[in-house]
Amino acid sequence: MRPRLRLALVVFAAIFVASAAAAEPIGSHFTLTPFGGYTIFDGNLRFNGQPLRDDLYAGGRLGYAFNGWLGFELAGGFTPTAEDVPGGADVDFTHASGNLMLTPFTGRYGGPFLFVGGGAARFKPAAGSDNLDQGLVEAGGGLNFWFTDAIGLRLEARNLTWVPKTSGDPKRNYQVLGGGITLALGARPRDSDGDGVPDRADKCPDTPIGAKVDANGCPLDSDGDGVYDGLDQCPDTPKGCTVDARGCPSDADGDGVCDGLDQCADTPRGAKVDAKGCPLDSDGDGVYDGLDQCPGTPKGCVVDSVGCPKDTDRDGVCDGLDKCPNTSPGLKVDQDGCPIEIIERETELLDTGMIRLQDVNFATAKSDLMPDSHPVLDVVGQVLVKWPELRIEIGGHTDARGSDAYNQKLSEARANAVLDYLMQKFPQLERAQFTVTGYGESRPVAPNTNDLNMAKNRRVEFVVLNKDVLRREVERRKLLKKDESAVPDTTQTK
Numbered sequence: 001m002r003p004r005l006r007l008a009l010v011v012f013a014a015i016f017v018a019s020a021a022a023a024e025p026i027g028s029h030f031t032l033t034p035f036g037g038y039t040i041f042d043g044n045l046r047f048n049g050q051p052l053r054d055d056l057y058a059g060g061r062l063g064y065a066f067n068g069w070l071g072f073e074l075a076g077g078f079t080p081t082a083e084d085v086p087g088g089a090d091v092d093f094t095h096a097s098g099n100l101m102l103t104p105f106t107g108r109y110g111g112p113f114l115f116v117g118g119g120a121a122r123f124k125p126a127a128g129s130d131n132l133d134q135g136l137v138e139a140g141g142g143l144n145f146w147f148t149d150a151i152g153l154r155l156e157a158r159n160l161t162w163v164p165k166t167s168g169d170p171k172r173n174y175q176v177l178g179g180g181i182t183l184a185l186g187a188r189p190r191d192s193d194g195d196g197v198p199d200r201a202d203k204c205p206d207t208p209i210g211a212k213v214d215a216n217g218c219p220l221d222s223d224g225d226g227v228y229d230g231l232d233q234c235p236d237t238p239k240g241c242t243v244d245a246r247g248c249p250s251d252a253d254g255d256g257v258c259d260g261l262d263q264c265a266d267t268p269r270g271a272k273v274d275a276k277g278c279p280l281d282s283d284g285d286g287v288y289d290g291l292d293q294c295p296g297t298p299k300g301c302v303v304d305s306v307g308c309p310k311d312t313d314r315d316g317v318c319d320g321l322d323k324c325p326n327t328s329p330g331l332k333v334d335q336d337g338c339p340i341e342i343i344e345r346e347t348e349l350l351d352t353g354m355i356r357l358q359d360v361n362f363a364t365a366k367s368d369l370m371p372d373s374h375p376v377l378d379v380v381g382q383v384l385v386k387w388p389e390l391r392i393e394i395g396g397h398t399d400a401r402g403s404d405a406y407n408q409k410l411s412e413a414r415a416n417a418v419l420d421y422l423m424q425k426f427p428q429l430e431r432a433q434f435t436v437t438g439y440g441e442s443r444p445v446a447p448n449t450n451d452l453n454m455a456k457n458r459r460v461e462f463v464v465l466n467k468d469v470l471r472r473e474v475e476r477r478k479l480l481k482k483d484e485s486a487v488p489d490t491t492q493t494k
Helices: 003-016 340-352 371-385 404-425 451-457 467-485
Strands: 029-040 055-065 070-082 090-102 110-125 132-146 151-163 172-185 354-357 392-397 434-440 459-464
Touching (some): 029 070, 029 151, 055 172, 340 354, 340 371, 340 467, 354 371, 371 404, 392 404, 404 434, 404 459, 459 467
Antiparallel strands (some): 055 070, 070 090, 090 110, 110 132, 132 151, 151 172, 354 459, 392 459
């Protein structure tokens, strides 16, 4: 192989492995390539008996790509050569051919191509002898590098084989090595990310498939949730909501207010919330609306876990509002939960200095309290709890049946039984407040002449020993009542 041919092949190989470019044209299109290079003539070729000098080549290529791997191309070129002897005559070499183009490996950055075809060539001397016309078989290959989807670099090695008209004449081979800038015409613009905006105009070339974009090819996010329109399955998410990968708001506590806007992120399931995601408690009982099974609970009531008022003594007034929380069952109470009988007994105490009970029942001839006596004594106990400064005598009384000694002993035992019950039921009472006396039948309130009168005589009396305390309280209440009833003086100015 001649030194010039070896040098040309080395240069071509170096260019072949050069860095790739950007993107090839897409779809069917035309190509136009101004081409320049170098022609190497067969060393055995003789024109007018003289060899020809290898020289520069200028030409062009016009092709049509049917798709990414198949096309057809017209090629032609011109080399101004001369006889390779001192004073040799100038000779112009031209050729033209049609070629089938194959691109076996298509890629974004271009790739190799092969071609084969046929055509004709002419050697035309500047003066003197006749032209030499030849039929040619052309074949070769090369590499395309695309800078954009419209402009690329073409490198080519082409072999032109002269096919003699007579079989006895030897074949001659010429090589054209070179390259040119290829222009792609009519190709579909490349859109690498499939967003409808060609790469050359796309300012956001890596848009995810399916995302909607603006005129610059950049993804749209109308609701500002970080998930692009087109991919966002919940496109109208309120600003500030935390969303999942689909663009739908997350609501960890399930209260209907999305995370990110929810200012009370751990709301119990089922609770009703306000616009900020915070639980509502309309009745202020500490149990949220939606979970509250008794939503109209009065303010101040103690409630259970489902928001229903507690009523420990079952008097109809809820705990928390009940000012007499230990009312005995069956007693009628006022709006404060206090038995009406307590008020009556306290009034009796203030008016008379004593409380007289004639419906405290004991076992016959015994000091054992009957259960039906407990509510009556509970009323007295609740009155006495309010008066810790009083000193009280508990006096037991009987009717006239039995001996004096027996009745005295029985009445004292029954008075002690009453005190024991009160101390047990009302531990806030102090035993030192009380004395116990058994009067027997010595102080009847009615003649023991019939059953009704004897029932009146069987009684327990709570007598105040320090009545001055009661008098002071009576006076205090009179003054309060007087102040409340006084007409305000509207003549005074502030």
